[in-house]
Amino acid sequence: xxxKNSEYILTMSHxxxxxxxxxALDDVSIRVKRGEVHGLVGENGAGxxxxxxxxxxxxxxxxxxxxxxxxxxxxxTPVESLNRGMSIIYQEFNLVQTMTVGExxxxxxxxxxxxxxxxxxxxxxxxxxxxxxxxTHTLVKDLSTSEMQMVEIAKAxxxxxxxxxxxxxxxxxxxxxxxxxxxIVRQLVQQGIxxxxxxxxxxEIFELCDSITIxxxxxxxxxxxxxDLTRAEMITKMVGREIENEYPPRPECVGDxxxxxxxxxxxxxxxVSFQLHRGEILGLVGLxxxxxxxxxxxxxxxxxxxxxxxxxxxxPVHIKNPxxxxxLGMALVPEDRKLQGLVLPFSVGANISMAALKNISSGPLKVxxxxxxxxxxxxxxEDLLIKTPSAETKVVSLSGGNQQKCVLGRWLEMNxxxxxLDEPTRGIDVGAKFEIYLLMxxxxxxxxxxxxxxxxxxxxxxxxxxxxxxxxxxxxxxFNPVTDSVDTIMDKVLG
Amino acid sequence: xxxKAYTLQDRAKGFxxxxxxxxxxxxxxxxxxxxxxxxxxxxxxxxSSYSQTLIFQKSTVNIIVACGVTFAVMVHSIDLSIGxxxxxxxxxxxxxMEVMPAWLAIICTIAIGMLVGAVNGxxxxxxxxxxxxxxxxxGVLLKGVALQLTNAHPISADLSFNDLAMGNHLVFGLAKIPxxxxxxxxxxxxxxxxLRYTQFGRxxxxxGGDYGVAEYAGVPAVRQKWxxxxxxxxxxxxxxxxxxxxxxxxxxxxxxxxAMIVNCAVVVGGTSMAGxxxxxxxxxxxxxxxxxxxxxxxxxxxNAYIIxxxxxxVIVAILFLDSYDNKxxxxxx
Numbered sequence: 001x002x003x004k005n006s007e008y009i010l011t012m013s014h015x016x017x018x019x020x021x022x023x024a025l026d027d028v029s030i031r032v033k034r035g036e037v038h039g040l041v042g043e044n045g046a047g048x049x050x051x052x053x054x055x056x057x058x059x060x061x062x063x064x065x066x067x068x069x070x071x072x073x074x075x076x077t078p079v080e081s082l083n084r085g086m087s088i089i090y091q092e093f094n095l096v097q098t099m100t101v102g103e104x105x106x107x108x109x110x111x112x113x114x115x116x117x118x119x120x121x122x123x124x125x126x127x128x129x130x131x132x133x134x135x136t137h138t139l140v141k142d143l144s145t146s147e148m149q150m151v152e153i154a155k156a157x158x159x160x161x162x163x164x165x166x167x168x169x170x171x172x173x174x175x176x177x178x179x180x181x182x183x184i185v186r187q188l189v190q191q192g193i194x195x196x197x198x199x200x201x202x203x204e205i206f207e208l209c210d211s212i213t214i215x216x217x218x219x220x221x222x223x224x225x226x227x228d229l230t231r232a233e234m235i236t237k238m239v240g241r242e243i244e245n246e247y248p249p250r251p252e253c254v255g256d257x258x259x260x261x262x263x264x265x266x267x268x269x270x271x272v273s274f275q276l277h278r279g280e281i282l283g284l285v286g287l288x289x290x291x292x293x294x295x296x297x298x299x300x301x302x303x304x305x306x307x308x309x310x311x312x313x314x315x316p317v318h319i320k321n322p323x324x325x326x327x328l329g330m331a332l333v334p335e336d337r338k339l340q341g342l343v344l345p346f347s348v349g350a351n352i353s354m355a356a357l358k359n360i361s362s363g364p365l366k367v368x369x370x371x372x373x374x375x376x377x378x379x380x381x382e383d384l385l386i387k388t389p390s391a392e393t394k395v396v397s398l399s400g401g402n403q404q405k406c407v408l409g410r411w412l413e414m415n416x417x418x419x420x421l422d423e424p425t426r427g428i429d430v431g432a433k434f435e436i437y438l439l440m441x442x443x444x445x446x447x448x449x450x451x452x453x454x455x456x457x458x459x460x461x462x463x464x465x466x467x468x469x470x471x472x473x474x475x476x477x478x479f480n481p482v483t484d485s486v487d488t489i490m491d492k493v494l495g
Numbered sequence: 496x497x498x499k500a501y502t503l504q505d506r507a508k509g510f511x512x513x514x515x516x517x518x519x520x521x522x523x524x525x526x527x528x529x530x531x532x533x534x535x536x537x538x539x540x541x542x543s544s545y546s547q548t549l550i551f552q553k554s555t556v557n558i559i560v561a562c563g564v565t566f567a568v569m570v571h572s573i574d575l576s577i578g579x580x581x582x583x584x585x586x587x588x589x590x591x592m593e594v595m596p597a598w599l600a601i602i603c604t605i606a607i608g609m610l611v612g613a614v615n616g617x618x619x620x621x622x623x624x625x626x627x628x629x630x631x632x633x634g635v636l637l638k639g640v641a642l643q644l645t646n647a648h649p650i651s652a653d654l655s656f657n658d659l660a661m662g663n664h665l666v667f668g669l670a671k672i673p674x675x676x677x678x679x680x681x682x683x684x685x686x687x688x689x690l691r692y693t694q695f696g697r698x699x700x701x702x703g704g705d706y707g708v709a710e711y712a713g714v715p716a717v718r719q720k721w722x723x724x725x726x727x728x729x730x731x732x733x734x735x736x737x738x739x740x741x742x743x744x745x746x747x748x749x750x751x752x753x754a755m756i757v758n759c760a761v762v763v764g765g766t767s768m769a770g771x772x773x774x775x776x777x778x779x780x781x782x783x784x785x786x787x788x789x790x791x792x793x794x795x796x797x798n799a800y801i802i803x804x805x806x807x808x809v810i811v812a813i814l815f816l817d818s819y820d821n822k823x824x825x826x827x828x
Contacts, residue, residue, distance in 0.1 A: 300711075302710075302711070321710075322710055322711055322712075322713055323713045323714075323715060326712075326713035327713075332711060334711060339705075339707065340707050340708055340711060341708060341711075342705075342708060343700075343701050343704035343705045343708050343709070343771065344704065344705065345704050345771045345772055346700070346701070346704055346771075350697075350700075354697075354701055354708075354709075354712045354714070355712040355713050357694045357697055357698070358694060361693065361694040365689065365693050365695075366693050366694035366695060367692050367693050367694075368692055368693060368694055368697055370692070410712065
């Protein structure tokens with residue numbers, strides 16, 4: 001049994017957590033020493049955020065033991081774990097934009113710190129202790145991202161935190177701000193506070209962390225001092241996964257150039273150029289926030305850009321909005337099917353026929369031909385093996401895989417020349433994934449082209465004919481997924 | 496025997512779900528039931544043809560307005576400018592008729608109404624302002640214009656103008672129905688069909704259901720959402736003209752309650768404020784419900800203040816049901 005004076009501030013042993021259809025955490029054990037920076041790395045979906053949410057009390061674990069500061073913790077709530085001395089600083093800050101820095105730090109505790117005067121006095125002390133010069137009377141909305149982060153850290157300290165968990169703290173910081181953050185983290189550690197530092201960026205992990213835990217698919221792959229690991233080992237452990245027979249044979253039908261994008265600049269993208277061939281599956285790999293989604297949104301006319309030149313079949317074209325893109329034969333299956341792909345109150349049939357309505361309506365009033373519409377949605381339901389009781393069933397009641405097939409069906413009806421798939425298999429079970437891969441194969445074999453974005457590297461590597469690495473809004477490398485190794489690609493992805 | 500009982504139960508269940516899905520019809524049925532029981536012990540004129548016609552006549556103007564407002568609510572917004580629009584259009588058409596033939600006056604008034612709708616649309620769709628505030632402000636502005644035009648006095652129209660609304664012809668040789676009711680029925684029919692069967696109508700559902708998805712799917716979302724506000728204001732103008740013709744007068748104070756009653760009626764009818772769900776004929780039923788409620792209450796309680804109190808209570812109760820329903824649906828997702 002751990003005691004109050006144990007060497008470890010946090011011990012998690014054999015923690016399990018399942019969601020319907022997914023095992024999010026499988027026998028996870030992690031130990032964090034007092035006064036160390038513990039790095040937590042892993043791909044998206046590896047289970048890092050589930051782990052955090054169990055610690056903070058948003059989720060309840062299915063089994064296993066969590067010991068924090070000598071106390072066994074069975075069930076907790078975010079407020080309880082905060083009072084116990086565990087703070088989490090999320091990527092999206094928990095700050096009220098329209099209130100002052102001091103008020104944010106002591107929100108809900110004004111009485112305990114002695115009213116407004118006490119609030120600002122104590123807030124000043126806390127900010128001074130981490131060397132921050134932000135005025136406590138400033139409104140949070142007037143702060144920069146790094147300053148907001150300082151406020152979050154001060155807030156964590158105000159709870160006398162013994163463990164601070166930082167989720168991707170560096171994602172929106174400049175190099176100088178990052179240096180300042182590192183200094184503060186080191187200072188916290190000297191005071192005996194432990195920090196769990198979650199990041200994708202290996203350089204930061206090597207510079208800052210004392211030990212590290214690597215997660216993949218809900219398992220802890222390795223947990224050891226940073227000094228015992230090389231960068232290459234770490235990458236292999238992060239992504240290296242037995243590639244079984246989960247993919248159909250790669251389609252090989254690449255033709256001439258279909259689409260040419262050049263000189264694409266926006267506030268997040270810098271001088272992006274790429275080509276897409278007929279019958280090609282082009283994979284874009286990169287971390288979340290690297291600019292992959294922004295690239296295809298810009299191409300699709302959904303975002304404002306500073307400049308972009310697009311040539312389709314050799315002719316320059318102008319795409320001002322998604323409708324122009326669709327008229328040119330493009331189609332986009334967006335990242336979040338519930339937010340951007342499906343109209344949830346609609347039936348399966350209405351969701352499928354949405355984009356094709358203009359092809360099946362006639363007359364000056366554009367009356368939709370009901371029987372053609374039924375025929376169309378029925379055809380896609382049968383073609384894609386969408387498991388639904390009928391076309392009239394509400395799309396909400398379908399499983400994730402079948403929902404995704406509805407979005408795909410909508411676009412297949414349009415026979416797109418360029419099909420853009422943004423995370424097409426996220427949250428979908430293995431069987432449905434395979435069906436979607438087969439579908440992609442069929443599309444390119446029938447002369448379509450696909451741009452595939454996916455955070456699952458094996459998926460991109462097994463399905464694409466060509467892979468582009470994206471990092472910080474730039475294309476940092478072009479690879480052949482057959483001949484180039486995973487490690488060389490990941491190296492470019494991590495920048 | 497057992498088989499038959501089962502189907503009966505099944506049918507009852509089906510009827511139950513129908514009533515649950517069409518709350519306004521259920522509510523109207525409830526009102527009539529109450530009055531039926533009441534009529535056993537008391538004398539009431541509720542079931543007289545006079546009272547029943549009154550329900551329809553009271554509803555006609557508001558139903559025309561509701562047809563338009565349905566489009567605004569369908570695209571996940573609201574139109575509160577209709578009160579002012581109703582008053583102004585009634586005044587405008589009479590003023591115009593003093594200087595031009597009636598048909599031209601009507602066209603001009605409708606054109607101005609559509610222009611106002613376009614301005615609403617500009618702020619809400621193009622500038623992405625909050626529909627509630629924009630239309631509320633516009634309503635106040637329009638009423639102000641109407642007050643200025645009439646010097647806050649009612650103005651009267653030529654008596655012949657009354658024929659537009661109250662003139663009647665034999666329909667199918669059966670009954671004489673006032674023109675305004677026929678106009679109302681035509682509008683309900685036409686806009687029901689447009690909403691249900693045309694590409695524009697289907698896009699309206701999609702825009703309200705999820706604006707982003709509709710845009711991604713190539714729906715001209717900006718243009719068609721804009722159109723919803725033009726329709727809302729345009730149809731309100733038609734209602735205003737009909738109203739002035741019916742009363743043979745224009746008054747800047749007409750329609751003070753219209754904005755609230757009609758928007759409530761649209762939602763009570765089954766068009767969800769969350770957008771994407773509903774329909775024109777449902778809104779018409781919603782308006783009928785409010786008229787029936789008013790007549791019922793006039794029969795049951797003599798005190799006008801109590802009537803308003805109960806009306807308000809019913810509105811809040813129904814909005815609560817709507818939000819409760821939405822919450823339940825969200826949790827299913």
